[in-house]
Amino acid sequence: MHTYIIGEIGQNHNGSVDIAKVIADLCLHPVKDRFFDRDLQPMDAVKLTKRDLKEELTQSQMDQPYNSPHSFGSTYGEHRAALELSDEEHYEVYKHVKARGADFVETLCSIGCLSILRYFTPDRLKVASRDLTNLPLLNALAETKIPIILSTGMGGEEELDDALEVITRHHEQISILHCLSEYPSDYRNLNLNSIPFLAKKYPEYTIGYSDHSIGIVVPTVAVALGARIIEKHVTLDRNMKGSDHAGSAEKDGIFRMVRDIRNIEMALGEEKMFRSEASASSSVKLERSVASRRVIAKGEIINEADLHLLSPGNGVKWKNRSLITGKAAQRDIAANELIFPEDVA
Secondary structure, three states: OOOEEEEEEEOOOOOOHHHHHHHHHHHOOOEEEOOOOEEEOOOOEEEEEEOOHHHOOOHHHHOOEOOOOOOOOOEHHHHHHHOOOOHHHHHHHHHHHHHOOOEEEEEEOOHHHHHHHHOOOOOEEEEOHHHOOOHHHHHHHHHOOOOEEEEOOOOOHHHHHHHHHHHOOOOOOEEEEEEOOOOOOOHHHOOOOHHHHHHHHOOOOEEEEEEOOOOOHHHHHHHHOOOOEEEEEEOOOOOOOOOOOOOOEOHHHHHHHHHHHHHHHHHHOOOOOOOOHHHHHHHHHHOOEEEEOOOEOOOOEOOHHHEEEEOOOOOOOHHHHHHOOOOEEOOOEOOOOEOOHHHEO
């Protein structure tokens, strides 16, 4: 099993190509579990977000004063413009990521953003939760035949089914991410059991989880519940100016999240109960075997009352005690020592 992990830069680059590249490098930094001296695969992909401001908000909303401490402009429109990278700048980040051997994912927020395809073809296109019901955009994205990831943070089954109906007219390379569009997400509202629900209802698609919670535990739990894609916001510093930084993972959080997810992948194993070979040495050392409760002289008949259980575990198990009871000792047996079949007759 492999989890496709996406580091979502979004617009945490704060309008800087250089910052975007540095965050990408954090996502793709080698991951090592030092306890087991094991190299683990880093994130699989890095994602940016592209908006066309002519198709973003009403003019009155764009002209609204924006006095937030996270503002990059005096109006919301100026703020949004300051956070946009050009098509060419997206291409520059794309080349940087691909040179590192990773995938590059783009969230395109409007049909006008498809202009970016003149420069490069992303490995996957992401549909933000807000656009799950933007059926014209979904149709335009699906026409490209590029695999699509749908985020469901603002929709239910009806909205998801409508979106799937549009996309599948063109292709079925679709992934569905359970998501909660609450920033940051309150744990009481996450409803992670939507992940196995989606996996059962839509077995033909890859199911994952897009996280907006604080910390890294929720994405790891999502993998344990069956998520095969994880998307997590990433940043250089959660204290940076900008609305998404506070809920994003920094360098240490990125490392720990990827480490934990990769270890969970190995830990899940098979859906059955069995005795693991990995526990063999512990079994010999710690399991219990039939042992003498008292000193037993050679020739004495051994009864169950003469027995109890002690470690190590390389002797006779209690269920097989009939191999010992009712038989005569073939040697003097000290108290509190294991008794083997060859010790009796």
